[in-house]
Amino acid sequence: METPIVDFVEKYAASGTMRLHMPGHKGVTYLGPEKWDLTEVTGADSLYEADGVIAKSEENASKLFGCHTFYSTEGSSHCIRAMLTLAAQYAVRQGKNPVIAAARNAHKTFLCAAAMLDLQVRWLYPQDGESYLSCRLTEEQVDAFLAETGATALYLTSPDYLGNMADVAVLSEVCHKRGCLLLVDNAHGAHLRFLKPSLHPMDLGADLCCDSAHKTLPVLTGGAYLHISSHGPVFFAQQAKNALALHGSTSPSYLILQSLDLANRLLETWNVAEFAEKVSAMRRRLEEKGLIFYGNEPMKLTLDGAAMGCGTDVLCWQLEEKGIEWEFADPDYLVLMLSPAMTDGELARLESVLEQLQTGNEEPARLPAFAPCRQVMSLRQAMLAPAETLPVEQCVGRVLAQPSVGCPPAVPIVICGEMIDAHAVKLLRYYGVETCTVVL
Ligand SMILES: Cc1ncc(COP(=O)(O)O)c(C=O)c1O
Structure with missing residues (x-):
């Protein structure tokens, strides 16, 4: 080409x-x-x-x-x-x-x-x-x-x-x-x-x-x-x-x-298909050793921390110690992104680190069920409205003005124009969001 x-x-x-x-x-x-x-x-x-x-x-x-x-x-x-x-x-x-x-x-x-x-x-x-x-x-x-x-x-x-x-x-x-x-x-x-x-x-x-x-x-x-x-x-x-x-x-x-x-x-x-085969074989071997993965996209290894009986913070800490940086972690999932730019040696090192991960026997974290809030304003009205930023706990009953999300993953928990309820505050706190910008 x-x-x-x-x-x-x-x-x-x-x-x-x-x-x-x-x-x-x-x-x-x-x-x-x-x-x-x-x-x-x-x-x-x-x-x-x-x-x-x-x-x-x-x-x-x-x-x-x-x-x-x-x-x-x-x-x-x-x-x-x-x-x-x-x-x-x-x-x-x-x-x-x-x-x-x-x-x-x-x-x-x-x-x-x-x-x-x-x-x-x-x-x-x-x-x-x-x-x-x-x-x-x-x-x-x-x-x-x-x-x-x-x-x-x-x-x-x-x-x-x-x-x-x-x-x-x-x-x-x-x-x-x-x-x-x-x-x-x-x-x-x-x-x-x-x-x-x-x-x-x-x-x-x-x-x-x-x-x-x-x-x-x-x-x-x-x-x-x-x-x-x-x-x-x-x-x-x-x-x-x-x-x-x-x-x-x-x-x-x-x-x-x-x-x-x-x-x-x-x-x-760039042989993506061959590399994907290697990753899926590695995933199968790791599953046999007790690791639990989530999702079906072949280049991502998403560890289901809760299902493995430990918080993802424990997993992240062990990866960090071995000089491995992850893409994303929330309280439940830890996402690793792989690509054919990796050498066989790097893949082998990753596998060795993952099979030695100390997991645990904690009760799985209780992921609050996702429940949509009530939309009271259009997206556009809310985004253009005069607004103030408050701690999330003070936002019950207020209408979200700007997307309040961490990046990654930048997926909004509450949509602009929705009224924030007590359950949404629980979710926002669960995902580490501390403040929201709400309509005045
Ligand atoms: C699902 C999804 N869509 C869109 C985007 C935006 O992509 P970009 O960062 O290339 O603008 C991202 C970024 O992380 C994403 O995760």
Whole structure:
């Protein structure tokens, strides 16, 4: 696979051209990568009006993913805003009000984008009382909900932060039968395309999907893809750049663009499927030794601390002692993210540390059941309202104004516009949230 952006920048950097353009470092090495950090000079193309090296590189990515693929240097957050814009435009073209049915474990970016675009959101709740970070939905539940709400799009987060994957193939059929779009926040799942068979949402029927390439592929932080199905409305691919431009910075990072460009070549030989086999074999061996995992996404090892009879703090402390840093831990789950960038030696070291973990025989922590609060204001009204920040204990009976979430995982426990009740305060405290910003 060619790397047109990388090749252009290499040539420019070697040319000795006097850089009387942005950025202000002029290619001088202060941090390290400055010589490759450009702006839209002649020949460098322009992300939102691409017809040169960036367009060529995006074509390569499109071939790799088997759909229309567009770059962002501002993460899935940016692509989520663009996806919702396209979904809203689609509804308007159909003469309908945009109504988005969304699984409740959506990232806070979804809330902010829905508020900015003034979209109506109808929440789908998990039926099994599990962690609020997961939202497993049944085919029947989704079908009935779409019929009841007349939603113009369904929005899923899959894989979720803990590593659960929705049945995208089944849910896409339900959506399409109802004339509804399927949007997937696949921020954690870019690598799913490279499993055999592919488990990527675009291969399972999604119309629009975003991937944080940086989360699971060899890409610098910020690199992301907006994918558009070739089977969906034609105007999506035509308007994708405009939708991204609407929400994006006018100074996209060329370092990140080069990283996305190079990934097209690296991914031809990055053996995700083989690595996933190794991880699942390791997982099976560890399960035989008593470790309990949660979720079914092959690159995540999510330890279920409560089920193993110990708090995740005890597990984190042991990993830290062995020089291992984790992605995320809440009182119940500890998430480790693996990738083919790891060597066999590192995998073996991880396995050895995990099999020696001291667990315990404590009563499992009592995860307070997730119970939605009552919505009394729209997302947008609440987010724009005058507000004050108070300790959570003083927030009972008050309406949440700003998403009160830790990042990660940035999934709101209470939605802006909902009235905080005593149970929600218990949940917020359980997850370590100390203050909330509430409507005055
Ligand atoms: C499920 C989910 N969606 C979206 C995002 C936002 O992605 P990014 O950080 O690439 O903007 C995150 C970030 O952690 C996430 O976990």
